[in-house]
Amino acid sequence: SLDFWANRLEAKGIQFARGSRFDNATILVKDFHNLNIELVEKDWGKANTYAVDDITPETAIQGFAGAVLYSHRPDHTVELFDQVFGWHKVGEDDQYIRLQAPGERKEWLDIRKTADSFGKMAIGTVHHIAFEVADEEALNYWLEVAQQRGYHTSDIKNRDYFKSLYFRERGGILIELATAGPGFTWNETFEELGSQLFYPAKHEAIIDQIKANLTPLDF
Known part of the structure; x- marks a missing residue:
């Protein structure tokens, strides 16, 4: 399906570059904020x-493959994911070390x-990875581990x-750990998702100001 996406990008006038990493063919494209987005086979x-x-x-994007991390101290970043989070090294070349998540989902970094x-x-800057x-x-378990x-x-x-x-791990990357729930249907049904603007209660005092600066969505 990479050929399909290459043709689709070309038809829409979007520049891209083909490549590969660890024998996985890729297409690299930048969005209008110059953020790197990669399609991975x-x-x-x-x-x-x-x-x-x-x-x-057959050609649809299947999901989230993983991410490329640019660390200030790569050895420390590898140490966190390998020794603390339990990810396993599954590849290494002159430029990258590939770590794979434990379990069945097999995302990689x-x-x-x-x-x-x-x-x-x-x-165009990625603030953190979650x-x-x-x-x-x-x-709470991971909070205790991180503090220890x-x-x-x-x-x-x-x-x-x-x-x-x-x-922030010692390579300089900001890490977020987030719970799976309660999820986006705790205060509205699945069918209603996206029809209203919700916001944390702590922002009640400034919500009118926030609304005034939001760009209207047109579907």
Whole structure:
């Protein structure tokens, strides 16, 4: 399906570059904020069934493959995922180390071995990377683990739809761990999703100001 996506991007006038990493063919494209987005060929993963325009279930994007991390200290970043989170190294070349998640879902992280400088907060910058945990009990477990290992953590944040905590690993990457629930249907039905604007109660005093600066959505 990469050929399909290459043709679709070309037809819409979007520049892209073909490549590969660890024998997985890729298409790299930048969005209008200059953010790197990559389509990755995989022979496993959750089967998708959606179809829209000329996209068929056979060519549809199957899900989230993983991410490329640009670390200030790559060895420390590898240490966190390998020794703390239990991800396993499944590949290494001159440029990248590939770690794969434990369990059945098999997402991967490619950590670039060349040290990078810290990024700046701006449009087109990825602020953090988030990982799902089962529930608040699991979140408290990881909070204790992170603190015992000397990471500076946030407290547990209530985001209404989930709870989360943050810490910056020693390679400089901001990590979020977030619970799977209660999810986006705790205050509206599945059919109603997206029809109203919801916001945390703590922002009640400024919600009118926020609404005034939102760009209207036109579907």
